[in-house]
Amino acid sequence: MCDTHDNTPYKGLEHEGHDQEHKAWSRRSFLQAMGIAGTGSMMLGANMLTASGPSPLTAAIAAAETDNILILIRLSGGNDGLSTVIPMEQYDSYANARPNIYIPESKVLKLTDEFGVPSYMTALEPMWGDGQFKAVHGVGYEGQSLSHFTGSDIFANTDLTTTGFQGLNTGWMGRHFENIYPDYLINPPAAPAAIQIGQFGNLVFQGEETNYAFVTSNIDQLEEIAESGLQYSLDDMLFGDCMYGDQLKFLRGVANTTYEYSGLIHEAYERGQNQVEYQDNGFARQLALLARLIKGNLGTKVYMISMGGFDTHGNQPLAHERLMTNLSVAIDNFYDDLGFTQQDDKVLSMTFSEFGRRIFENGSNGTDHGKAAPTLFFGSGLNGSAFVGDHPTLDNPDGRGNLEYTMDFRDLYATVLAEWLCVDIPLVEQHLLNHPYAPVNLGFNCSGVEFPDIVYSDGEPTLPTTEPTEPTPFDPELLEAVVHKPFYPTDSTPHIYLEMPFSAHVDIQLYNILGQNVGTVFNEMMFEGSTEINIRERMPGHLSTGKYIYRINVQNQKMSKSVMVA
DSSP states (O other): OOOSSTTTTSSSSTSSHHHHHHHHHHHHHHHHTTTTTTTEEEEEETTEOOOOOOOOHHHHHHHSOOOEEEEEEEEEEEEEOOGTSSSSGGHHEEEEEEHTTTTOOEEEEESSSSEEGGGGGGGGGGHHHHHHHEEEEEEOOOTOOOHHHHHHHHHHHHOOOOTTTOOOOOOOOHHHHHHTTTTTTSSSOOOOOOOOOOOOGGGGBBBSOOOOOEEESSSHHHHHHHSSSSSSOOOOGOOOSSSSHHHHHHHHHHHHHTTTHHHHHHHHHOOOOSSSSSSSSHHHHHHHHHHHHHHHHHHOEEEEEEEOOOOOOHHHHHHHHHHHHHHHHHHHHHHHHHHHTTTGGGEEEEOOOOOOOOOSTTTTOOOOBBBBBEEESSGGOOOOOEEOOOOOSSSOOOOOOOOOOSSEEEHHHHHHIIIIOOOOHHHHHHHTTTTOOOOOSSSSSSSOOOOOOOTTTTSSOOSSOOOOOOOOOSHHHHHHHHHHEEOTTTTTOOOOEEEESSEEEEEEEEETOOOEEEEEEEEEEEEEEEEEEEEEHSSSSOOOOEEEEEEEEEETTEEEEEEEEO
């Protein structure tokens, strides 16, 4: 509380000592008193605050990066993989292991003959049909921890030597940003490198010197910042005219003036607009806000959001249905929203959780901590839907009833870094603590390396993913200038309008909503110019009424859109 009696060091505003007090409490003096001078940063709550504009170095590095955006979705508590992706070929073993909580076959949405998802995840069916959904089986690591804390740390720091609280205190994304922004504490980038909603698990973005994420405790706090542009009130009435008030006001002033990102977030929020109505729950609100920031061209490349409640030791069926329904609907809405501004192909989302759950139900209609679980990927950049990798067997679990991992989570991280964010492979290996680069073909390729063969749900990709490519000899801007869109003349016959800015071989394949190839629409050399392709005339057999996806391949660059056949 402020002391305004005469024994204060200096008496009134007119007293020359008041000016001396202000001089004494300069920014540097204040930071020195706090013991943080020289770092260029300070902690307020859980946020690292830094003062300075972007340097030419960081601005140049940022400008050279890909435009792709990554969204990390943390399913906190340990998501049950067998209630997320249901192995139909092992359905009897699955149902026998879970007599009270298994999902009846009549309530399984079969996306292929081998795998399905619960029918309450039906909101993802359009994304599957549009080639925007992949699930990678059996994700985990050797000697997987069943501890929430240790498991969370390992998925954040990729340090498999972690025991208890002795693991590495930097995260895989933190090491990535540390390389991109070597002078971050002095000259941070023009936009937040990363934005994270929820403080728990922020080791992901932790570097040696600082945390590289703009962190808010919850969606309420980030919404307030986005709407107002301010984090803390600077109203003089709150502080008074004493030294204590002056210091506190200075501290809060540092939070606002040095963390200019709040204003940038607000500006992006005002520029962007949601064009889809989202549900009213915490997870949907997070994605709705991210959509506005992305559509408002904030410039942030990595976001992390979270959904809690996955520690389902008891009463799992209702809890998991609620969680995955909310996730499915919100993800579908999010990509529909981004589609209005054609930004959906630049945003990749992936889930992660600290562990999976056991095959067998427990005595409380739930499941206990287990090992491997699927990782879900969403986005048009996947260039096709598929179940990727080998699903663990249910018939030969370890002694505790765990699914054994078949996919090292670090290989997924490496693929995302190298092939989506376009990080050089030697740096990728460095960021993942020298884990050898073994990419997974998820449908995108930035490095040009050849992917090793991987197993899909039926031995072939549900939709073809990116083939091993050499760097295109064409100017990328020319490839981006290829125009294609479905249109429907008065007789409702589906056509594809295709406009080529250069001469090239063009291959167009048609797929049904299950990802099955139903035929070739066009496969010939096309000269510069435009053409209209009648899908029904080009197809040799009868096409049933419904939704299809056409895939155009030009110079190993693939483009897809959905089309309705009436």
